[in-house]
Amino acid sequence: MFDLSAFRTENPSLTLSLVSKCFDDLCCHSQTDNQTTSMYVARSVAQDVLNKHGVRAEKLLDACTVNGDVLYSPTLVALLQAAASGEKKVFALIIVDVQNDFITGSLAVSEGEMVVPVINEMGPHFTHIYKTADWHPTDHISFHSNVKKCIHATSARSNVKGADSEMFQTVVVCGPPELKQTLWPDHCIQGSFGAEFHKDLKTFPNEVRVNKGMKTTVDSYSGFWDNGDTSHTPLYNMLLNNGVTDVVVCGIATDFCVGFTALDAARHGFRTVVVNEAIRGVMPDTSAGMVARCKAAGVEFVSSASIPDLVKEKDVSGAVDRIFKVKKHFTVVDINANQQYTPPVN
Numbered sequence: 001m002f003d004l005s006a007f008r009t010e011n012p013s014l015t016l017s018l019v020s021k022c023f024d025d026l027c028c029h030s031q032t033d034n035q036t037t038s039m040y041v042a043r044s045v046a047q048d049v050l051n052k053h054g055v056r057a058e059k060l061l062d063a064c065t066v067n068g069d070v071l072y073s074p075t076l077v078a079l080l081q082a083a084a085s086g087e088k089k090v091f092a093l094i095i096v097d098v099q100n101d102f103i104t105g106s107l108a109v110s111e112g113e114m115v116v117p118v119i120n121e122m123g124p125h126f127t128h129i130y131k132t133a134d135w136h137p138t139d140h141i142s143f144h145s146n147v148k149k150c151i152h153a154t155s156a157r158s159n160v161k162g163a164d165s166e167m168f169q170t171v172v173v174c175g176p177p178e179l180k181q182t183l184w185p186d187h188c189i190q191g192s193f194g195a196e197f198h199k200d201l202k203t204f205p206n207e208v209r210v211n212k213g214m215k216t217t218v219d220s221y222s223g224f225w226d227n228g229d230t231s232h233t234p235l236y237n238m239l240l241n242n243g244v245t246d247v248v249v250c251g252i253a254t255d256f257c258v259g260f261t262a263l264d265a266a267r268h269g270f271r272t273v274v275v276n277e278a279i280r281g282v283m284p285d286t287s288a289g290m291v292a293r294c295k296a297a298g299v300e301f302v303s304s305a306s307i308p309d310l311v312k313e314k315d316v317s318g319a320v321d322r323i324f325k326v327k328k329h330f331t332v333v334d335i336n337a338n339q340q341y342t343p344p345v346n
Contacts, residue, residue: 091311092128092244094223094235094265095119096251096258098201099133101187101194109253109280113198118278118304119250120202125311128242129204130235132223132251132261134188135195135211141173142219144183152217175217177228188213210235221257224264236268246271248307254281259290266297277304 098119099105103112123129136142141152147162154162158172165171165183173181188195210233213220220226223235239247247270249262258279265272274294281287291301302310 089245089271089313090128090243091126091246091248092130092239092242093122093126094247094249094251094261095129095131095201095207096223096249096261097132097134097188097253098198098251099188099194100196100198101134101192102252103198105187105194106185107187109282112252112280113200115251115278115280116198116200118275120200122248122250122275122278122304122307123202123204125307126204126248127206128239128244129207130210130223130238131197131207132210132212132233132235132257133195133197134213134220134257135190136188136213137216138186138189139216140189140213140219141175141181141217142184142213143186144168145186147171147173147181147183173217175228177218177230179218179228181219181227190214208238210238222260222264223257224261224268227260239270244270246273246313248273248275248310250275250278252280253287254279255283255286255290256281259294262294262299263297266294266299272299273310274299274301275304275307276301 098112098115101107102109103116139146139151141147144165144167146152147154147165150162152162153174154160154165155172155174155178157178160166160169160171162171167183167185170180170182173179210223212223212226212233215226215231218226218228218230220233223233225232247265249258249265249272251258258274258281262272262274272294281290295301
């Protein structure tokens with residue numbers, strides 16, 4: 001278990017001087033302006049932590065570097081700061097795509113309506129709630145109707161060409177970016193009834209809607225990133241700005257949007273929990289495969305009955321320890337500054 005108390009010092013100004021020098025040296029050796037900016041942002045966070053809590057400089061620097069390269073993980077630094085100050089965890093509920101088209105519409109998932117009462121019961125336990133929603137233009141690349149009409153071209157690498165494609169087949173589309181794409185029925189078109197949240201899903205006073213899948217040429221399963229990691233939603237920044245340390249994910253569908261949202265949450269450093277009774281998948285085999293993939297990435301799967309006790313947890317030291325163990329997967333720089341993002345290598 002990582003214990004920050006072992007790294008306190010009686011002379012915070014000395015450690016502040018040391019960490020400043022370390023970041024200055026790193027900035028001098030940076031190769032791009034983007035790298036330099038991210039380093040200075042990390043330095044300002046480090047200084048704030050050191051000023052308030054006197055955390056030993058070399059340990060904080062170690063938390064922000066991998067193989068000698070600066071790693072700007074604001075989630076990790078926030079966890080360090082929370083651990084040093086004795087603050088409790090901050091939980092957020094991410095409700096994924098509980099929309100009409102996925103429950104009773106063109107892409108209805110079996111028993112999709114069963115997630116609604118479970119989510120309604122969990123909601124009041126959370127201060128921060130985010131509802132993601134597919135919000136597709138009519139010419140979206142995921143629609144079989146568009147690919148069949150060759151509105152979007154298939155790549156030379158695709159085994160199936162657009163004109164010959166069938167619903168639910170996977171093709172390789174030109175994009176950009178060039179990606180594999182499952183072909184779906186038209187669904188969740190902007191402004192349509194199918195894109196609305198299910199009528200029985202409660203509206204919580206503290207909820208925020210996060211639209212995704214709005215780019216014509218690339219699909220977006222995750223609530224964080226599109227499928228090509230070329231653009232992001234505001235979700236990560238909102239979680240970061242609210243000091244969130246742990247996220248609970250639920251909704252539709254396990255094997256696609258729920259799974260990829262959970263994976264992205266985990267790779268961004270949040271402790272990520274998925275609620276078993278509050279998810280449904282498109283197909284049993286692909287759902288089982290996604291659950292296994294998420295567990296391998298450190299995502300936890302729990303019962304809804306555990307949520308009231310879960311959100312009362314206070315100790316963040318275990319979360320900090322977990323981040324240290326998996327920090328090799330962190331390659332995120334300051335998204336607020338729209339800097340380059342390099343996805344982790346699986």
